[in-house]
Amino acid sequence: MGKCLGIDFGLKRTGISISDETNKIxxxxxxxxxxxxxxxxxxxxxxxxxxxxxxxxxxxxxxxLLNIETNIISLVKLLKNKFPNILVNRIDERFTSKIAKQTILDSGIGKMKRRSKENIDKISATLILQSYLKKNNYD
Known part of the structure; x- marks a missing residue:
């Protein structure tokens, strides 16, 4: 069984997450x-x-749907073309950035790292992927 990638796409930056070997975490x-x-x-x-x-x-x-969806649809088409052996699925990402910000705040890390948009993006990608894994009974 292969791993899953989670993507939180943005026009400038994109967060990426990955599952463990069992696709549970x-x-x-x-x-x-x-x-x-x-x-x-x-x-x-x-x-x-x-x-x-x-x-x-x-x-x-x-x-x-937000306006960025047009860009994401183009990305999905490109991914399916470039990686024909990898399935591409979508899942609702409402509140992931807000939850990611709160997660960073609750973690107690320093103020500068909390402000890092890169951290928010990759944690949002993790929330997207974990939600998918749970919804599809990978847990």
């Missing part, structure tokens, strides 16, 4: 510049044998 991996995301996934796949990529679906509080 998601871990933050890294935050990358969005324009290098495909290369990063390629490099990760060389060593981790990725089976699925889970990408957040950005809704507002009223259930409307």
């Amino acid at each position: 998601a871990f933050p991996l890294k935050t990358v510049k969005s324009d290098s995301l495909i290369n990063e996934i390629h490099n990760i796949n060389k060593t981790e044998a990725i089976e699925k990529i889970i990408i957040g679906k950005p809704y507002d509080l009223k259930g409307n």
